[in-house]
Amino acid sequence: MxxxxxxxxxxxxxxxxxxxxxxxxxxxxxxxxxxxxxxxxxxxxxxxxxxxxxxxxxxxxxxxxxxxxxxxxxxxxxxxxxxxxxxxxxxxxxxxxxxxxxxxxxxxxxxxxxxxxxGEAAVARSKFEGQRRRAEDYLLATLPLAGNLKMRARALKPVAAAMDSLRSVLLRAGSKSAWTRIAKLGAGGSLPIEKLEEIHIVDGFGKASSRMEARTVNRVPVDGLSFIIERFLTAAEAHNAVAAAELINTCTAEEALDLVIQLSPRMDDLLDAERLLRSALAAVEQLERKVADARAFLSPANLQRLSDWTLDLRVDAGLVVSFSMQTPFQFKVRSPPREWRTLPVPPELRPAR
Structure with missing residues (x-):
């Protein structure tokens, strides 16, 4: 504007x-x-x-x-x-x-x-009324759209369990320290490829010296690395999301209006309803984002890029990922001196056809 x-x-x-x-x-x-x-x-x-x-x-x-x-x-x-x-x-x-x-x-x-x-009383009253209005507006706008919240939450439970199982195997096949380092390097959405170069320096007294310095020569796009280093069990988060969603009743726009009219005179009940809805919606949406990260990490294109990066001789990743497009639903991980571990991509985490 x-x-x-x-x-x-x-x-x-x-x-x-x-x-x-x-x-x-x-x-x-x-x-x-x-x-x-x-x-x-x-x-x-x-x-x-x-x-x-x-x-x-x-x-x-x-x-x-x-x-x-x-x-x-x-x-x-x-x-x-x-x-x-x-x-x-x-x-x-x-x-x-x-x-x-x-x-x-x-x-x-x-x-x-x-x-x-x-006077201060009017300011306090306006804050109170503003809080009431925001709660009413949120409930009216969001309740009719939250009808499928329970279904969304329940559908995520088996996916969350598969994520936890695969993450556990990944950390054993490689190493937790190596995966953590890779996730930090790729936090911005790409992994660096660096080359050591000799830098020559002449100081103010004319004395020459040199040192080796790493220079980034390429960056490889990568997705979903946060999935590997998730601190908490995703299955527990899914359980909590389902429990929160179960508290929300499906309703139409007209039913939402009736509910808000009923709750509006009781400020505590109105705010409780807003808090429950916000909490349930946030829990389900956060879980959906984590599932999206896991699926992005396990996509064939992403596994191919990650494999290419770990196999690059200029990279010291601490582990190696081997992937082939001929077998898109499995990949191998190895952290020397350990043996290769073949990991299938769980059906729950494969891209939708």
Whole structure:
């Protein structure tokens, strides 16, 4: 979104037309628009939905969010005007976007007015209402999409067990220290191939010397190495993900709305429902990411690249991987002086056909 940067010569808020009212607390899209506007322009008092009129002295408000005019904008735009204490003159760099429920309008006000004019109770109330609104929005948006959460979690249990079994064999066939070193080297998505070169140096006194220095001459893309050095049993994580998913009831959008309406007056119950849903969704999604890493590691193309890297004479990997596209669902691992160990790729971890 391209926004024009306002200047000190721009018209004052009082000279603009009154924006449309907000009979309800502003939606997240409006809040995000305000935040982006302040970051981009530094002029909260020129935002499209800002009402520049002075509110009644006893008006109640909900604090939508706090904001700061960026340092980089202050030299160009200066301070913002506050509709409470200085509607015609610059006043503040830090403020709050406030929703005045009685008038149904939004005002960007200075932080001093937000605190002293309305008091700390209003700030606390706005935080409480904001927390309630975020929980309601999350449940309404996510519950109808979480209907297959139990099915997704249950399907991952046999895959997780296969991952643990294969990881255990991998660490015995190679060595834990070698795999850990390889995983650290490839943490950025590629493994280096280095070449030792002699570097000649002449110091300030004219004395010549040389040293051997490793220089990276190539990098081999590699995926899923984190799968090998996972610290915890994936099967245990799958068990926990299933248990969390079992707590979530399948519901339609209409049923989600009914549930939120029922829970909204009971803040503790509403927040508990949000926490349970977030926890279950996070557990299943994290497990799915780990399964994706394992499958990426075991893909034929990745095993071929890993094999080529360990067999390169310039690489001291501490172990060797041997793979052939003729037998794509098995590979061999050896950590000298141990013998080769042939490892089949479990059916649960093979790429979908």
């Amino acid at each position: 391209q926004l024009r940067k306002p200047l000190k010569s721009d018209p004052l808020p009082s000279e603009r037309t009154r924006p449309s009212p907000f009979p309800n607390f502003p939606p997240q899209s409006v809040i995000d628009d305000f935040r982006a506007w302040v970051i981009e322009t530094g002029r909260p008092d020129l935002w499209l939905h800002h009402d520049p009129s002075s509110p009644p002295r006893d008006a109640e408000f909900d604090e939508v969010l706090r904001f700061v005019i960026p340092e980089s904008k202050r030299a160009d735009v200066g301070r913002a005007t506050c509709p409470i204490c200085s509607p015609l003159a610059p006043k503040y760099y830090e403020g709050s976007l406030a929703w005045f429920r009685g008038e149904g309008v939004l005002r960007a006000i200075g932080h001093e007015c937000a605190k002293s004019h309305f």
